[in-house]
Amino acid sequence: MKISVTVNGRAQEADCEPRRTLADFLRHDVGFTGVHVGCEHGACGSCTVLLDGATARSCCVLAAQAEGSEVMTVEGLATTELNPLQESFRRHHALQCGFCTPGMLAVATELLRDNPTPTEAEIRTAITGNLCRCTGYNAIVKAIAAARDENRRRADGPPGTAGPGSQGVSAGS
Helix, strand or coil: CEEEEEECCEEEEEECCCCCEHHHHHHHHCCCCCCCCCCCCCCCCCCEEEECCEEEECCCCEHHHHCCCEEECHHHCCCCCCCHHHHHHHHCCCCCCCCCHHHHHHHHHHHHHHCCCCCHHHHHHHCCCCCCCCCCCHHHHHHHHHHHHHHHHHHHCCCCCCCCCCCCCCCCC
């Protein structure tokens, strides 16, 4: 069957079997290898993408179920340079092997979009569904918190300006 989705803002279409997962469709049929496949049961979170704006385990979604949807993978988070969240992960050493990173970034993107000022406890709760065997999670929590703080600084603008939003940058950018 032919599947049509928008991935990272670009229309993608490919033939695939009805039982093909969205993860396999993204990786093998349209070339977005930033989608990592770990457990293939939805338990590890490495395949997490944003599907119509909400996080989804792409190994648990059939490609046919995503027909007509918008998918954001880790490749779509940055254009020519790292976005602030990715830069924060780099700066705070929130990745080691990098296997969990795409899923962690998807979850953190949704968290910061929906809750621009999460507490450390809320950050920890948000990432509980994503397994990381390298970092011990502390660096990931610090990176998300630093991105939160940077987003807040950008939204507030430099001292002496008109106040929140004066720079035209949203908290989720």
